[in-house]
Amino acid sequence: MTNVRFRDLLAGEWMKLWSLRSTPWAFGVGALAVLAVNLNATFADYRNYPRYPQGIRELFVPIWAMRDAFTLGGAMVFMLATGAIGALVIVGEYGTGQIRTTFAAVPDRRAVVAAKSLVLAGVMLVYGALVAGVSFAATQAVLSGRDVGMSIGYPGAASAVTASALLAPVCALVGFGLGALLRHTAATIVTLTGVLLLLPALVGEQSRWSATFLHALPQGAWKRLTEVGDSPVPVEFPWTTGGAWTVYAVWTLASVAVALVAVHRRDV
Secondary structure, eight states: OOOOOHHHHHHHHHHHHHHSTHHHHHHHHHHHHHHHHHHHHHHHHHHHGGGSOHHHHHHIIIIIHHHHHTOHHHHHHHHHHHHHHHHHHHHHHHHHTHHHHHHHHOOOHHHHHHHHHHHHHHHHHHHHHHHHHHHHHHHHHHHGGGTOOOOTTSTTHHHHHHHHHHHHHHHHHHHHHHHHHHOOHHHHHHHHHIIIIIHHHHOOSSSHHHHHHHHTSHHHHHHHHTOOSOOSSOOSSOOOHHHHHHHHHHHHHHHHHHHHHHHHHSOO
Protein backbone atom coordinates (compact mmCIF):
# COMPACT_ATOMS: atom_id res chain seq x y z
CA MET A 1 0.00 0.00 0.00
CA THR A 2 2.16 2.83 -1.32
CA ASN A 3 -0.36 5.49 -2.34
CA VAL A 4 -1.46 6.50 1.13
CA ARG A 5 -2.71 10.02 1.64
CA PHE A 6 -0.97 12.01 4.33
CA ARG A 7 -4.23 12.69 6.14
CA ASP A 8 -4.72 8.92 6.38
CA LEU A 9 -1.31 8.68 8.02
CA LEU A 10 -2.35 11.36 10.49
CA ALA A 11 -5.55 9.47 11.28
CA GLY A 12 -3.61 6.25 11.74
CA GLU A 13 -1.11 7.84 14.12
CA TRP A 14 -3.96 9.43 16.06
CA MET A 15 -5.58 6.03 16.55
CA LYS A 16 -2.27 4.43 17.53
CA LEU A 17 -1.69 7.07 20.18
CA TRP A 18 -5.07 6.65 21.84
CA SER A 19 -5.35 2.88 21.37
CA LEU A 20 -2.86 2.32 24.20
CA ARG A 21 -4.42 2.11 27.66
CA SER A 22 -1.37 3.81 29.12
CA THR A 23 -1.88 7.02 27.13
CA PRO A 24 -4.81 8.51 29.10
CA TRP A 25 -3.17 7.42 32.34
CA ALA A 26 0.11 9.04 31.40
CA PHE A 27 -1.58 12.32 30.53
CA GLY A 28 -3.76 12.27 33.63
CA VAL A 29 -1.05 11.33 36.12
CA GLY A 30 1.37 13.83 34.60
CA ALA A 31 -1.14 16.67 34.84
CA LEU A 32 -2.11 15.82 38.42
CA ALA A 33 1.54 15.61 39.48
CA VAL A 34 2.33 19.03 38.00
CA LEU A 35 -0.72 20.63 39.60
CA ALA A 36 0.03 18.99 42.96
CA VAL A 37 3.58 20.36 43.02
CA ASN A 38 2.50 23.86 42.06
CA LEU A 39 -0.45 23.97 44.45
CA ASN A 40 1.69 22.66 47.28
CA ALA A 41 4.03 25.62 46.87
CA THR A 42 1.08 27.98 46.55
CA PHE A 43 -0.61 26.82 49.75
CA ALA A 44 2.71 27.11 51.58
CA ASP A 45 3.00 30.74 50.49
CA TYR A 46 -0.65 31.34 51.36
CA ARG A 47 -0.09 30.11 54.91
CA ASN A 48 3.24 31.87 55.41
CA TYR A 49 2.44 35.15 53.67
CA PRO A 50 1.53 37.11 56.86
CA ARG A 51 4.95 36.23 58.31
CA TYR A 52 6.97 37.24 55.26
CA PRO A 53 9.18 40.35 55.55
CA GLN A 54 7.86 43.52 53.98
CA GLY A 55 10.45 43.28 51.20
CA ILE A 56 9.15 39.91 50.02
CA ARG A 57 5.53 41.01 50.23
CA GLU A 58 6.27 44.03 48.08
CA LEU A 59 7.79 41.78 45.42
CA PHE A 60 5.30 38.93 45.74
CA VAL A 61 3.36 40.18 42.74
CA PRO A 62 4.49 39.35 40.16
CA ILE A 63 7.69 37.46 40.98
CA TRP A 64 6.60 35.01 43.67
CA ALA A 65 3.04 34.66 42.40
CA MET A 66 4.32 33.56 39.00
CA ARG A 67 6.82 31.16 40.55
CA ASP A 68 3.94 29.51 42.39
CA ALA A 69 1.98 29.17 39.16
CA PHE A 70 4.90 27.44 37.45
CA THR A 71 7.39 26.08 39.97
CA LEU A 72 10.69 24.59 38.91
CA GLY A 73 9.67 21.27 40.43
CA GLY A 74 6.41 21.28 38.51
CA ALA A 75 8.23 22.14 35.30
CA MET A 76 10.69 19.29 35.79
CA VAL A 77 7.85 16.81 36.27
CA PHE A 78 6.13 18.24 33.20
CA MET A 79 9.26 18.00 31.05
CA LEU A 80 9.99 14.43 32.03
CA ALA A 81 6.37 13.27 31.65
CA THR A 82 5.84 14.84 28.22
CA GLY A 83 9.29 13.80 27.03
CA ALA A 84 8.65 10.20 28.07
CA ILE A 85 5.31 10.13 26.26
CA GLY A 86 6.99 11.49 23.14
CA ALA A 87 9.69 8.84 23.34
CA LEU A 88 7.22 5.99 23.78
CA VAL A 89 5.30 7.08 20.68
CA ILE A 90 8.10 5.66 18.56
CA VAL A 91 10.10 3.42 20.90
CA GLY A 92 6.96 1.44 21.67
CA GLU A 93 6.55 0.51 18.01
CA TYR A 94 10.16 -0.60 17.75
CA GLY A 95 9.80 -2.66 20.90
CA THR A 96 6.74 -4.54 19.70
CA GLY A 97 7.92 -4.83 16.10
CA GLN A 98 4.83 -3.00 14.87
CA ILE A 99 7.10 -0.54 13.10
CA ARG A 100 7.87 -3.21 10.49
CA THR A 101 4.19 -3.50 9.66
CA THR A 102 3.90 0.27 9.46
CA PHE A 103 6.81 0.60 7.03
CA ALA A 104 5.60 -2.36 4.97
CA ALA A 105 2.28 -0.57 4.49
CA VAL A 106 3.90 2.85 4.00
CA PRO A 107 7.44 2.59 2.59
CA ASP A 108 7.88 6.37 2.77
CA ARG A 109 9.41 6.45 6.23
CA ARG A 110 9.79 10.20 6.30
CA ALA A 111 6.07 10.63 5.77
CA VAL A 112 5.39 8.30 8.70
CA VAL A 113 7.76 10.23 10.95
CA ALA A 114 6.26 13.53 9.83
CA ALA A 115 2.75 12.27 10.64
CA LYS A 116 3.85 11.00 14.05
CA SER A 117 5.53 14.33 14.80
CA LEU A 118 2.51 16.41 13.81
CA VAL A 119 0.04 14.31 15.80
CA LEU A 120 2.33 14.31 18.82
CA ALA A 121 2.93 18.06 18.61
CA GLY A 122 -0.77 18.83 18.19
CA VAL A 123 -1.88 16.67 21.10
CA MET A 124 0.88 18.01 23.33
CA LEU A 125 0.05 21.59 22.42
CA VAL A 126 -3.52 21.13 23.65
CA TYR A 127 -2.34 19.18 26.69
CA GLY A 128 0.23 21.82 27.57
CA ALA A 129 -2.30 24.62 27.21
CA LEU A 130 -4.74 22.84 29.53
CA VAL A 131 -2.16 22.05 32.21
CA ALA A 132 -0.56 25.50 32.11
CA GLY A 133 -3.91 27.29 32.05
CA VAL A 134 -5.38 25.28 34.92
CA SER A 135 -2.19 25.64 36.96
CA PHE A 136 -2.15 29.41 36.55
CA ALA A 137 -5.85 29.79 37.29
CA ALA A 138 -5.84 27.49 40.33
CA THR A 139 -2.72 28.91 41.97
CA GLN A 140 -3.78 32.51 41.47
CA ALA A 141 -7.25 31.74 42.83
CA VAL A 142 -5.61 30.47 46.03
CA LEU A 143 -3.33 33.51 46.29
CA SER A 144 -6.29 35.82 45.74
CA GLY A 145 -7.30 34.90 49.28
CA ARG A 146 -4.34 37.06 50.35
CA ASP A 147 -5.03 39.66 47.65
CA VAL A 148 -1.84 38.72 45.83
CA GLY A 149 -3.27 36.73 42.93
CA MET A 150 -2.52 37.73 39.34
CA SER A 151 -4.83 37.91 36.36
CA ILE A 152 -3.93 36.67 32.89
CA GLY A 153 -3.97 40.30 31.81
CA TYR A 154 -1.04 41.20 34.06
CA PRO A 155 1.95 42.27 31.90
CA GLY A 156 3.94 39.17 31.00
CA ALA A 157 1.49 36.67 32.49
CA ALA A 158 0.07 35.46 29.16
CA SER A 159 3.57 35.02 27.76
CA ALA A 160 4.60 32.94 30.79
CA VAL A 161 1.54 30.72 30.44
CA THR A 162 2.27 30.29 26.73
CA ALA A 163 5.90 29.37 27.43
CA SER A 164 4.83 26.75 29.97
CA ALA A 165 2.22 25.35 27.59
CA LEU A 166 4.75 25.07 24.75
CA LEU A 167 7.14 23.21 27.02
CA ALA A 168 4.94 20.14 26.46
CA PRO A 169 5.33 19.80 22.65
CA VAL A 170 8.99 20.87 22.79
CA CYS A 171 9.95 18.20 25.33
CA ALA A 172 7.72 15.58 23.72
CA LEU A 173 9.49 16.06 20.40
CA VAL A 174 12.88 15.93 22.12
CA GLY A 175 11.86 12.57 23.54
CA PHE A 176 10.57 11.52 20.12
CA GLY A 177 13.86 12.40 18.44
CA LEU A 178 15.90 10.56 21.06
CA GLY A 179 13.59 7.56 20.82
CA ALA A 180 14.04 7.39 17.05
CA LEU A 181 17.79 7.62 17.47
CA LEU A 182 18.27 5.15 20.36
CA ARG A 183 15.29 2.80 19.86
CA HIS A 184 15.51 1.47 23.40
CA THR A 185 13.16 2.56 26.16
CA ALA A 186 15.59 2.58 29.08
CA ALA A 187 18.40 4.26 27.14
CA THR A 188 16.02 6.88 25.79
CA ILE A 189 14.51 7.76 29.18
CA VAL A 190 17.94 7.97 30.83
CA THR A 191 19.28 10.21 28.05
CA LEU A 192 16.14 12.31 28.11
CA THR A 193 16.44 12.79 31.86
CA GLY A 194 20.05 13.79 31.46
CA VAL A 195 19.35 16.36 28.76
CA LEU A 196 16.23 17.92 30.26
CA LEU A 197 16.92 17.69 34.00
CA LEU A 198 20.50 16.78 34.91
CA LEU A 199 22.46 19.06 32.56
CA PRO A 200 20.72 22.23 33.81
CA ALA A 201 21.45 21.17 37.40
CA LEU A 202 25.13 20.59 36.67
CA VAL A 203 25.78 23.80 34.74
CA GLY A 204 25.90 27.12 36.54
CA GLU A 205 26.05 30.71 35.39
CA GLN A 206 29.52 31.51 36.70
CA SER A 207 30.87 32.35 33.26
CA ARG A 208 29.44 33.57 29.99
CA TRP A 209 30.05 30.21 28.32
CA SER A 210 28.30 28.17 31.01
CA ALA A 211 25.43 30.67 31.20
CA THR A 212 24.97 30.53 27.42
CA PHE A 213 24.96 26.73 27.51
CA LEU A 214 22.37 26.76 30.28
CA HIS A 215 20.18 29.23 28.42
CA ALA A 216 20.39 27.06 25.30
CA LEU A 217 18.69 24.14 27.08
CA PRO A 218 14.87 23.86 27.14
CA GLN A 219 14.77 24.32 30.91
CA GLY A 220 16.92 27.44 30.75
CA ALA A 221 14.74 28.92 28.01
CA TRP A 222 11.60 28.15 30.01
CA LYS A 223 13.00 29.88 33.09
CA ARG A 224 13.72 32.99 31.09
CA LEU A 225 10.30 33.07 29.46
CA THR A 226 8.45 32.69 32.77
CA GLU A 227 10.30 35.55 34.44
CA VAL A 228 7.83 38.34 35.11
CA GLY A 229 8.85 41.61 36.68
CA ASP A 230 12.30 42.83 37.69
CA SER A 231 14.18 40.42 39.93
CA PRO A 232 15.87 42.01 42.97
CA VAL A 233 18.91 39.82 42.23
CA PRO A 234 20.86 41.15 39.22
CA VAL A 235 21.64 38.66 36.47
CA GLU A 236 25.26 38.81 35.35
CA PHE A 237 24.69 37.13 31.97
CA PRO A 238 21.07 37.87 30.97
CA TRP A 239 19.25 36.18 28.12
CA THR A 240 16.71 37.81 25.83
CA THR A 241 13.16 36.57 25.42
CA GLY A 242 13.74 36.38 21.67
CA GLY A 243 16.71 34.12 22.28
CA ALA A 244 14.65 31.91 24.59
CA TRP A 245 11.87 31.53 22.01
CA THR A 246 14.56 30.67 19.45
CA VAL A 247 15.84 27.91 21.74
CA TYR A 248 12.35 26.42 21.80
CA ALA A 249 12.16 26.50 18.00
CA VAL A 250 15.65 25.06 17.45
CA TRP A 251 15.12 22.13 19.83
CA THR A 252 11.79 21.36 18.17
CA LEU A 253 13.10 21.43 14.61
CA ALA A 254 16.34 19.65 15.46
CA SER A 255 14.48 16.83 17.23
CA VAL A 256 12.20 16.23 14.25
CA ALA A 257 15.21 16.36 11.90
CA VAL A 258 17.07 13.76 13.99
CA ALA A 259 14.02 11.49 13.90
CA LEU A 260 13.66 11.86 10.13
CA VAL A 261 17.32 11.06 9.45
CA ALA A 262 17.56 8.22 11.95
CA VAL A 263 14.43 6.42 10.73
CA HIS A 264 15.18 6.98 7.04
CA ARG A 265 18.79 5.80 7.05
CA ARG A 266 18.79 2.93 9.52
CA ASP A 267 17.31 -0.53 9.19
CA VAL A 268 14.22 -1.40 11.20
